[in-house]
Amino acid sequence: xxxxxxxxxxxxxxxxxxxxxxxxxxxxxxxxxxxxxxxxxxxxxxxxxxxxxxxxxxxxxxxxxxxxxxxxxxxxxxxxxxxxxxxxxxxxxxxxxxxxxxxxxxxxxxxxxxxxxxxxxxxxxxxxxxxxxxxxxxxxxxxxxxxxxxxxxxxxxxxxxxxxxxxxxxxxxxxxxxxxxxxxxxxxxxxxxxxxxxxxxxxxxxxxxxxxxxxxxxxxxxxxxxxxxxxxxxxxxxxxxxxxxxxxxxxxxxxxxxxxxxxxxxxxxxxxxxxxxxxxxxxxxxxxxxxxxxxxxxxxxxxxxxxxxxxxxxxxxxxxxxxxxxxxxxxxxxxxxxxxxxxxxxxxxxxxxxxxxxxxxxxxxxxxxxxxxxxxxxxxxxxxxxxxxxxxxxxxxxxxxxxxxxxx
Amino acid sequence: xxxxxxxxxxxxxxxxxxxxxxxxxxxxxxxxxxxxxxxxxxxxxxxxxxxxxxxxxxxxxxxxxxxxxxxxxxxxxxxxxxxxxxxxxxxxxxxxxxxxxxxxxxxxxxxxxxxxxxxxxxxxxxxxxxxxxxxxxxxxxxxxxxxxxxxxxxxxxxxxxxxxxxxxxxxxxxxxxxxxxxxxxxxxxxxxxxxxxxxxxxxxxxxxxxxxxxxxxxxxxxxxxxxxxxxxxxxxxxxxxxxxxxxxxxxxxxxxxxxxxxxxxxxxxxxxxxxxxxxxxxxxxxxxxxxxxxxxxxxxxxxxxxxxxxxxxxxxxxxxxxxxxxxxxxxxxxxxxxxxxxxxxxxxxxxxxxxxxxxxxxxxxxxxxxxxxxxxxxxxxxxxxxxxxxxxxxxxxxxxxxxxxxxx
Numbered sequence: 074x075x076x077x078x079x080x081x082x083x084x085x086x087x088x089x090x091x092x093x094x095x096x097x098x099x100x101x102x103x104x105x106x107x108x109x110x111x112x113x114x115x116x117x118x119x120x121x122x123x124x125x126x127x128x129x130x131x132x133x134x135x136x137x138x139x140x141x142x143x144x145x146x147x148x149x150x151x152x153x154x155x156x157x158x159x160x161x162x163x164x165x166x167x168x169x170x171x172x173x174x175x176x177x178x179x180x181x182x183x184x185x186x187x188x189x190x191x192x193x194x195x196x197x198x199x200x201x202x203x204x205x206x207x208x209x210x211x212x213x214x215x216x217x218x219x220x221x222x223x224x225x226x227x228x229x230x231x232x233x234x235x236x237x238x239x240x241x242x243x244x245x246x247x248x249x250x251x252x253x254x255x256x257x258x259x260x261x262x263x264x265x266x267x268x269x270x271x272x273x274x275x276x277x278x279x280x281x282x283x284x285x286x287x288x289x290x291x292x293x294x295x296x297x298x299x300x301x302x303x304x305x306x307x308x309x310x311x312x313x314x315x316x317x318x319x320x321x322x323x324x325x326x327x328x329x330x331x332x333x334x335x336x337x338x339x340x341x342x343x344x345x346x347x348x349x350x351x352x353x354x355x356x357x358x359x360x361x362x363x364x365x366x367x368x369x370x371x372x373x374x375x376x377x378x379x380x381x382x383x384x385x386x387x388x389x390x391x392x393x394x395x396x397x398x399x400x401x402x403x404x405x406x407x408x409x410x411x412x413x414x415x416x417x418x419x420x421x422x423x424x425x426x427x428x429x430x431x432x433x434x435x436x437x438x439x440x441x442x443x444x445x446x447x448x449x450x451x452x453x454x455x456x457x458x459x460x461x462x463x464x465x466x467x468x469x470x471x472x473x474x475x476x477x478x479x480x481x
Numbered sequence: 482x483x484x485x486x487x488x489x490x491x492x493x494x495x496x497x498x499x500x501x502x503x504x505x506x507x508x509x510x511x512x513x514x515x516x517x518x519x520x521x522x523x524x525x526x527x528x529x530x531x532x533x534x535x536x537x538x539x540x541x542x543x544x545x546x547x548x549x550x551x552x553x554x555x556x557x558x559x560x561x562x563x564x565x566x567x568x569x570x571x572x573x574x575x576x577x578x579x580x581x582x583x584x585x586x587x588x589x590x591x592x593x594x595x596x597x598x599x600x601x602x603x604x605x606x607x608x609x610x611x612x613x614x615x616x617x618x619x620x621x622x623x624x625x626x627x628x629x630x631x632x633x634x635x636x637x638x639x640x641x642x643x644x645x646x647x648x649x650x651x652x653x654x655x656x657x658x659x660x661x662x663x664x665x666x667x668x669x670x671x672x673x674x675x676x677x678x679x680x681x682x683x684x685x686x687x688x689x690x691x692x693x694x695x696x697x698x699x700x701x702x703x704x705x706x707x708x709x710x711x712x713x714x715x716x717x718x719x720x721x722x723x724x725x726x727x728x729x730x731x732x733x734x735x736x737x738x739x740x741x742x743x744x745x746x747x748x749x750x751x752x753x754x755x756x757x758x759x760x761x762x763x764x765x766x767x768x769x770x771x772x773x774x775x776x777x778x779x780x781x782x783x784x785x786x787x788x789x790x791x792x793x794x795x796x797x798x799x800x801x802x803x804x805x806x807x808x809x810x811x812x813x814x815x816x817x818x819x820x821x822x823x824x825x826x827x828x829x830x831x832x833x834x835x836x837x838x839x840x841x842x843x844x845x846x847x848x849x850x851x852x853x854x855x856x857x858x859x860x861x862x863x864x865x866x867x868x869x870x871x872x873x874x875x876x877x878x879x880x881x882x883x884x885x886x887x888x889x
Contacts, residue, residue, distance in 0.1 A: 104725040105743075150751060209731075257742040257743040276744040277770060284749045291754070310692070311684070316595075317512040317594070317599070325616060334512060338664045340695055340696050362689070366685055
């Protein structure tokens with residue numbers, strides 16, 4: 074597929090726009106978080122007519138529309154805030170008319186994740202829209218494939234505080250292992266567009282970190298818990314090889330004195346209760362335990378199928394240096410350096426992006442999003458942790474990708 | 482190797498015996514627990530002279546000594562209780578004289594586990610004995626091989642409340658995966674006597690269950706925590722597939738509504754604090770999370786090397802029905818029924834038994850324990866959970882194996 078580079082124009086906030094400028098609202102309603110993706114045309118948009126071969130319906134003339142893909146998330150427990158957000162910005166009016174509906178005003182919104190079933194009635198009641206359910210795994214894979222092909226600075230490695238972008242040629246992308254770390258973890262072997270198999274998973278995921286973390290530290294948000302973990306020292310609660318072996322390595326089997334022999338193994342001490350441990354040490358130990366475990370199970374699955382590349386997505390990671398470092402080290406350690414952990418800039422929105430892209434299939438009268446589009450982030454990536462805004466629950470950076478899309 | 486069946490005689494408690502009747506004290510000092518193994522001759526023992534070919538030193542006449550192998554454990558944090566126990570029963574006098582020592586009374590006690598280094602000075606100071614360190618993995622494998630070959634009712638499967646003993650012919654034993662769940666977890670591919678490789682492991686083990694469990698439930702002992710978990714319901718804290726999918730299965734990828742999507746995933750709720758959850762529900766969820774995770778990683782490693790049989794040992798299991806059931810289901814689920822989880826009656830004492838057996842190599846003037854000996858448990862196994870005596874920290878059943886050994 075040819076890639077057509079399109080210049081980025083303008084920069085506008087969605088709340089400055091009329092509903093007519095917003096389209097393709099798509100939702101991924103997970104166990105813990107709801108992710109929203111939608112497109113807005115730029116205000117100063119002059120829809121340009123352009124000759125191109127990107128349209129597949131035989132029409133050689135396509136319209137280029139400049140705008141932005143927006144990303145937003147809410148906690149699933151606060152779904153009413155999400156619905157209010159959609160309502161206030163009239164995002165739901167940017168769905169598509171349902172062609173087979175008896176009434177012409179039946180608006181369908183693409184949605185995936187378990188909540189797309191569970192909350193369908195709520196969306197109908199509050200917003201008058203129907204959720205058009207897309208399969209969750211289909212969407213994850215479509216979202217990941219899209220990002221890996223269309224966005225230049227999307228995939229990167231992270232080790233010892235060093236972030237390095239990786240450019241992967243389309244011909245060399247498949248097969249790969251996609252590990253999506255949401256509340257739980259899904260592991261998918263991806264062989265091509267729409268060609269994949271869910272080969273494994275684990276229930277020890279982001280929901281475990283946040284659930285156990287809340288119980289143990291009384292943090293009020295996931296981000297607060299992550300922030301805490303930055304300041305902690307896991308050696309206070311983890312039993313290290315050196316703790317068992319009197320400070321020495323167990324070199325015969327390649328275990329260094331600083332390797333964790335037992336996560337939370339020091340907390341068996343009768344001398345200390347929960348209150349006697351610093352919450353930051355507990356948060357750090359928890360983060361390391363879960364990240365390391367996911368890294369290990371991912372590697373073992375990559376090994377089964379001879380996959381060299383493992384891409385980690387999902388909202389658990391959130392660009393956290395320590396999380397990525399732990400996962401990278403786990404993959405490197407267990408694979409003896411043969412497999413590589415890679416991360417994605419838009420890690421948390423794979424499913425929502427996949428739902429967004431699924432509009433293309435049916436909304437023939439509407440905008441078409443082509444995977445050949447060039448998406449360019451508005452700014453370059455910071456090395457280290459992304460900054461979050463706990464109040465809005467949004468990334469301060471990467472709220473949107475400026476891009477151009479083809480309108481048939 | 483020929484197996485010689487020897488009739489069991491007598492039954493005596495070690496505290497009724499003089500130190501002269503006790504021998505071969507061996508220790509496995511782990512991160513959480515100290516395991517003791519020692520042999521006692523029966524009181525009514527008539528040492529019989531018997532012709533046999535079991536002796537390897539060319540002496541065709543061997544002595545048969547009836548007695549018992551005893552098993553005992555202490556928490557590593559209460560090592561002084563352990564030393565007091567050894568001292569009061571004069572178990573340490575049953576070590577062997579060190580032949581190269583300048584003084585003839587230098588007693589060596591076989592010991593393994595990380596603590597064999599760390600506590601060597603303490604044993605010297607308090608008991609006047611030297612710990613003769615044996616490699617931990619060597620001992621685990623030697624102990625497992627010994628039990629699997631010598632003890633008739635040792636290995637069993639456990640599923641849906643049904644315990645079934647498995648008799649494995651010596652010729653068909655190797656290769657197998659040995660998963661030892663102590664504070665941490667070691668996974669070893671065993672190819673024969675002394676032939677093995679540590680292929681994997683995880684820090685999420687018994688120390689994690691006990692450490693996290695103590696912090697979350699304030700239980701005072703591992704056994705209390707296990708007992709609690711019997712009464713709990715993990716669905717109160719775990720997020721199930723049905724919780725995300727509105728009560729329905731995610732059948733396309735083979736996940737039933739009751740499968741755990743996210744361990745502790747329901748604890749993310751803002752409405753509840755730690756005090757609002759029942760400790761038994763938390764204990765159950767924790768036990769299931771850890772057992773399932775170990776089962777999954779074990780299976781993935783068995784798959785790597787084409788191993789059909791996985792034997793689980795270590796003190797984490799303790800004959801617990803729910804633990805074994807969860808591990809069995811995990812292995813069955815992930816292997817699609819191709820691999821089988823098996824458990825061991827003397828699961829917690831593999832390392833200590835290995836150290837015990839290592840006396841054979843050097844103590845030429847002393848008793849010889851041959852792997853061809855027939856060990857027969859004193860009673861048949863109960864179906865379901867073993868009963869523990871929390872006060873002594875001992876199994877009420879299987880405190881000892883009655884057996885006969887050859888004395889050269």
